[in-house]
Amino acid sequence: MAVIAYRDALNQAMTEEMDRDDRVFLMGEEVAEYNGAYKVSQGMFDRFGGRRVIDTPISEEGFAGIGIGAAMVGLRPIIEFMTFSFSLVAIDQIVNNAANMRFMSGGQFAVPIVFRGSSGMAGCLAATHSHRLEAWYAHIPGLTVVTPYSSADAKGLLKSAIRSDDPVIFIEHENLYGEKGEIPDGDHLVPIGKAEIKRPGEDVTLITYSRSVKTTLAAAEALAEQGISAEVIDLRTIRPLDLDTLITSTVKTHRVVVIEENWPYCGVGSSVADRIYQRVFDELDAPIGRVATLDAPIPYNRALEASMLPSVERIVAKVHEVMYR
Amino acid sequence: MSQVQAESKPIVSRNQAVGWLRQMMLIRRFEERSAMLYQNQKIGGFCHLYSGQEPLAVGSIGVLREDDYVITAYRDHGHAIARGMDVKLGMAEMMGKVTGCSKGKGGSMHFFDAEKGFMGGHAIVGSHIPLAAGMAFASKYQGQDRVCICYFGDGAMNQGGLHETFNMASMWKLPVIYVVENNLISMGTQLERSSAVLDLTARGGAPYGMPGVLVDSHDIEAMAKVTLEAARRARAGEGPTFIEARTYRFRGHSMSDPMKYRTKDELEKAKKNDPIIAYQAILMDRGWIDEATLHRITDEVKQEIEEAITFAEESPETPFEALYEDITVAPYTPQE
Ligand SMILES: Cc1ncc(C[n+]2csc(CCOP(=O)(O)OP(=O)(O)O)c2C)c(N)n1
Secondary structure, three states: OEEEEHHHHHHHHHHHHHHHOOOEEEEEOOOOOOOOOOOOOOOHHHHHOOOOEEEOOOOHHHHHHHHHHHHHOOOEEEEEEEEHHHHHHHHHHHHHHHHOHHHHOOOOOOOOOEEEEEOOOOOOOOHHHOOOOHHHHHOOOOOEEEOOOOHHHHHHHHHHHHHOOOOEEEEOOHHHOOOEEEEOOOOOOOOOOOOEEEEOOOOEEEEEOOOHHHHHHHHHHHHHHOOOOEEEEEOOEEEOOOHHHHHHHHHHHOOEEEEOOOOOOOOHHHHHHHHHHHHHHHHOOOOOEEEOOOOOOOOOOHHHHHHHOOOHHHHHHHHHHHOOO | OEEEOOOOOOOOOHHHHHHHHHHHHHHHHHHHHHHHHHHOOOOOOOOOOOOOOHHHHHHHHOOOOOOOEEEEEOOOHHHHHHOOOOHHHHHHHHOOEOOOOOOOOOOOOOOOEHHHOEEEEEOOOOOOHHHHHHHHHHHHHOOOOOOEEEEEEHHHHHOHHHHHHHHHHHHOOOOEEEEEEEOOEEOOEEHHHOOOOOOHHHHHOHHHOOOEEEEEOOOHHHHHHHHHHHHHHHHOOOOOEEEEEEOOOOOOOOOOOOOOOOOHHHHHHHHHOOHHHHHHHHHHHOOOOOHHHHHHHHHHHHHHHHHHHHHHHHOOEOOHHHHHOOOOOOOOOOOO
């Protein structure tokens, strides 16, 4: 087991997959000579050269589509968005072409592509640069949406994503790039579509993903001191949802809170809650609680931005609410 | 395509020229102090400095009318100040204060000043290029002769929205002036690695039926001259002009860019060619300023920026209630 940073875990995943499969290449803004805006592709241009690590102009719609076209005829592109906020310029390609292609061609064409990059409210980046788009992409049949939290998952899930024959939206979090974690040695793969219990508990189930796992684990710690045993589940994949793991936990604790960095309305939590209600409504002792980013555009002011995020205090308060404490 | 050079006879009056010099110095000082405040974490987020490019904004905005529109990208401090934004409001915005030009909600990349016709800094590359045409469209629609000037980097030449808009703006003869601030680099990508055609004047003008004009914007009066002609055309109903303004940025792409892609040598050489120093020399040569005046202006500028910093530091933070304000015109109902 090596302890490495999230960004290096992603780098390892891409490097290993490019070593084993010549069809895999990396394309995006500043990925090659600059070694990546967030240094995720550090050293890859030196290792693989300009045939396989390719700098693009600031043309997201164009290079997203070029990736999709290449994937339709057998390559396995990794397309980096400097941040997912900029994927909005390319959303037509992702939704209409990547997601729909297999279906509307009657199964004749696969689009084995990974769109990856940073995301999230990373600190004073304001309204245009702080988008969290996992709920948007998870809305689309045909897309797989992955949001790793740990270094091990960053590596293992990215390797699985690159090997997937379907388009994968792989959303990293800008504030996790420097976080370190243990990674199993060897060809470490994590299956897509499997949630992970990060901390077992008895009294309440806390469902979350990406950066919010960190806050939620801290909240679970605070709750433990109050004698409340919280089970923390990292979804890891937003679509397809690992409903079984969520149901098993719900049946055990009878109380659920969903925590996310998205806006609340039509967010991931609303769909997760809906799935649980449909399956085990009778098992719940309280309505499912939700903690999300406050429902406003993201401000520049640091304190204001911080006040919007799911915090330990807000999670603890919501747990008290579902436990009628 | 035509190359324009400043003629021996200046196109500005002495007063105007001294005003332009002062504005350039004000922008430079604003940003030098901002960089220090950024280092001290009083300013956060992404912060892109305009240092080296000042004559581009000052020389062009300087010949427009007060009721014309100005719109730009995220490297926006220079344009805002050239447009006459009070540096107090700019500095307060940098520090996320409620007294800032965008109430502390926009930050460095999203300056706005409606009163001055400053239509914003826009942080998604290329996204404001259609907006500029929209403002020009409105001007024409209402039978006005206001023009819109729109600035963007060489990197933005590669966004689809630009090409869609150029076609419509030209076809409909909209009163808009498009200025590509060609500093030959977008973040860490040199022009030859982002553009198949290196002659941006040719790439942006003729293909869309617009005149393309190349200008060395280090020469502030040359910049003024091409802008004046573009504005004349726009007001006369002759349609948009595409200006390629050559320039150079002294700083990294943003405060976090280590600038590994260029040598110390290159940078030092460029700084020797500082357009502000050059214009000081020109005005001295003409006998329009002397050492004493220059000192006075330098001191005034320093003072004005220090006052802005004090104002910003003493201003209150944007209050928490402001989060739900300015989202919709009707009282906003959060869907929580
Ligand atoms: C659509 C989009 N893609 C990427 C970015 C990230 N980004 C911000 S500025 C920039 C470089 C822009 O260079 P250029 O247009 O030449 O302007 P300059 O910075 O030189 O003023 C990039 C890649 C962005 N803000 N928006």
